[in-house]
Amino acid sequence: MSPLIQVRGVHRVYGMGEAEVRALDGVDLDLEKGGFTTLMGPSGSGKSTMLNIIGCLDEPTEGSYMLEGVEMVGLGRKERALVRREKLGFVFQGFNLLARSTALENVELPLIYQGFSAAERKKRATEALDQVGLASRAGHLPSEMSGGQQQRVAIARAIVTQPEILLADEPTGNLDTKTSHEVMQLLQRLNRDDGITIIMVSHEPEMMVYTDFIVRFRDGRVESTEIVDHPEESSC
Amino acid sequence: MLMNAFRIAVTEIFRNLTRSMLTALGILIGVAAVIAMVGLGQGATAAIEGDLEAMGNNLIFVTPGVSQRGPSPRAQAPPLTVRDAEAIRQQVSHVVAVTPVANAAATLVYGDEEVDTTVNGGGLDWFAVADWEVVEGRKPTQGEMISGAAVCVLGDTVREALFGGEAALGAKIRVNKMSCEVIGLTEVKGTNTMGMEQDDFVFVPIATAHRRLLGNTDVSSILVSADHTSNIDSVTQETESLLRQRRNIASNTSDNFSVSDTREMAEMIRGITNILTAFLGAVAGVSLLVGGIGIMNIMLVSVTERTREIGIRMAIGALERDVLTQFLVEAGLLSAMGGGLGVAMGLLGSWGGAKLMDVPFVFNMPVTLGALAFSAVVGVVFGWYPARKAARMEPIDALRHT
Incomplete structure (x- = not known):
């Protein structure tokens, strides 16, 4: 059986001629269902570009990307939007909540585009907020919440559609250490308890302990792949 | 989805109420002008017809001479x-x-x-x-x-x-x-x-x-x-x-004489007022068009301001169609709002003008509904370009927009 994500010979080139930037320069990558993977590397190494391509937000200049055995390269705008809608959830570094909508409304948003009734939306969004421990803050605006809370709302918004894959771009990049650990614990729980495949971009080594696999990028290529030991668990 | 687009549109319009009002003002003035002009024109026509009726009952005039213009025919007759x-x-x-x-x-x-x-x-x-x-x-x-x-x-x-x-x-x-x-x-x-x-x-x-x-x-x-x-x-x-x-x-x-009746005079006067009404209506129509351009301008600004929001919506599953609908509804609503207020102002203006000019107040239903519908159409037509611009954004670029 083919892996959940299969990337072959992917190049991504921005600009033309002199100003040409090779963000990805021939990447092969297999990611299995149910894993929690960190894409690591210095800035400019291509890790975020890879995440965007996996998230169908960006397209490779060259190469193949199969999601669940289906080729994603060459799909139209609408098909890619449908893949995002049905299979993917996104968490961003800057939270990207709609500032003028309450926590609940933000979480409901993806369900609106999926065509759920108002009652069903409210039920599911409340459940998702409950999952991230913020049911009590449903009526608050993002500006009335701490960074950690905002990111947890964003995570609730990403999982409310029960996606196959959760894509997180530097989810702890804007958070302090304590909240970062809380958010990472939440992601880990979603991965372990609910079986959501998570792919995260990060350059903070201390966050890696929550994940299972590390893919290191350098100069647009995969430098190494490793499995993370979880000593504290094996010792238990 | 459409319900939701309406809700978002209403929220957006009220969030920046001053700007929305100024934007809708062009449409408001256009619609008000059309309705007031047509209303007053028709009021004046009705008043003149009333006058002609007051000149006599089913009146026919007989005058010597063929034409009142120039002295010769009259002198000879x-x-x-x-x-x-x-x-x-x-x-x-x-x-x-x-x-x-x-x-x-x-x-x-x-x-x-x-x-x-x-x-x-x-x-x-x-x-x-x-x-x-x-x-x-x-x-x-x-x-x-x-x-x-x-x-x-x-x-x-x-x-x-x-x-x-x-x-x-x-x-x-x-x-x-x-x-x-x-x-x-x-x-x-x-x-x-x-x-x-x-x-x-x-x-x-x-x-x-x-x-x-x-x-x-x-x-x-x-x-x-x-x-x-x-x-x-x-x-x-x-x-x-x-x-x-x-x-x-x-x-x-x-x-070498002429026989005429008030209907001919009424016809002539009606012809003149109709031309005047059409002319003033056309001028008012131009202001509707200008109002539409104002809406397009503000919608373009709004789309640029909300690029990031558009990116977020697209990332979490909005289709091109959803974004297009959202902005079209907003433009249409903005314009229709101007149109609605314009109808109110126009009727008020033509009522006040009728009082002032001492002519009957004429309420013209087709023109009123037409102006209202036209204003919504103006919004959708001029909102189409900005909405398409929003819908065609690449989600990745939109998300990176600061």
Whole structure:
């Protein structure tokens, strides 16, 4: 059986001629269902570009990307939007909540585009907020919440559609250490308890302990792949 | 989704209410102008038609000469006579009243007061044809009419100028060199829409006018009243052939008199007001167009401001269509809001204008609904380009936008 994500010979080139930037320069990558993977590397190494391509937000200049055995390269705008809608959830570094909508409304948003009734939306969004421990803050605006809370709302918004894959771009990049650990614990729980495949971009080594696999990028290529030991668990 | 687009649109419009109002102002003014212009135009037309009706019942005018323009035809044409009027009364069917009219300018004097006015010399039917009511005193008797007695009936303007608050009935006034007794006063009609002072006249029997004021027996026009509007045409035709016969006009020569009725005048005036209304409406339409461009401008700004939001929506599953709908609904709603307020302002304006100009207030349903619908269409048409711009964004670029 083919892996959940299969990337072959992917190049991504921005600009033309002199100003040409090779963000990805021939990447092969297999990611299995149910894993929690960190894409690591210095800035400019291509890790975020890879995440965007996996998230169908960006397209490779060259190469193949199969999601669940289906080729994603060459799909139209609408098909890619449908893949995002049905299979993917996104968490961003800057939270990207709609500032003028309450926590609940933000979480409901993806369900609106999926065509759920108002009652069903409210039920599911409340459940998702409950999952991230913020049911009590449903009526608050993002500006009335701490960074950690905002990111947890964003995570609730990403999982409310029960996606196959959760894509997180530097989810702890804007958070302090304590909240970062809380958010990472939440992601880990979603991965372990609910079986959501998570792919995260990060350059903070201390966050890696929550994940299972590390893919290191350098100069647009995969430098190494490793499995993370979880000593504290094996010792238990 | 559409419900939701409406909710988002309403939220966005109210979030920046000042800007929304300023944007909608262009449409508001356009719609208000269209409605006010058309409303006032129609009010003026209705008022003028009312005036023409007030000039008399199913009125037909007979005047010597072909055209009123240029002196030659009128000079050559023989005048009408009192006997022509009698002949029309006796020989033309569907005629209820006929009066010859002889006009003269005159100076009226009573005591120290003096006023210049028009003398209307006419038959007894003059009151019926020209639709005048004698509210005080009486009309001349048949005997006074025939003998050309020195009696007169005053219009209210003349009465006011000569007598002010004093009693006028029975008083002796001078009309040019003739001394005559005031026997009646007419109702007050006031100024008509065309600015004509209707009460500024003195009526005397036509025999009196001929003998004592004019010194000839010319009739400047004959007024004929048909029994029903539908018979105006037949009365006109019969009058024409009767007069051709009486004036010995050969069949190959054209008339040296003209027969016309108020409908022709109404038609002409309606034509003029319609052109004016259309012209003003078109100017107002242009302002609607300008309003539409204003909406496009603000929507473009709004799309740019909300690029990041658009990126977020696309990342979490909005299709191109969803984004397009959202912005189109917003533009349409903004414009329709301007249109709605514009309708209110326009109706208010045309109502106030009608009061001010003393014309009837006309509510035109098709124009009102049309202007409202057109404003929404303007919003959607001019909102389409910004909405498409939003919908065509690459989610990745939109998300990176700061």
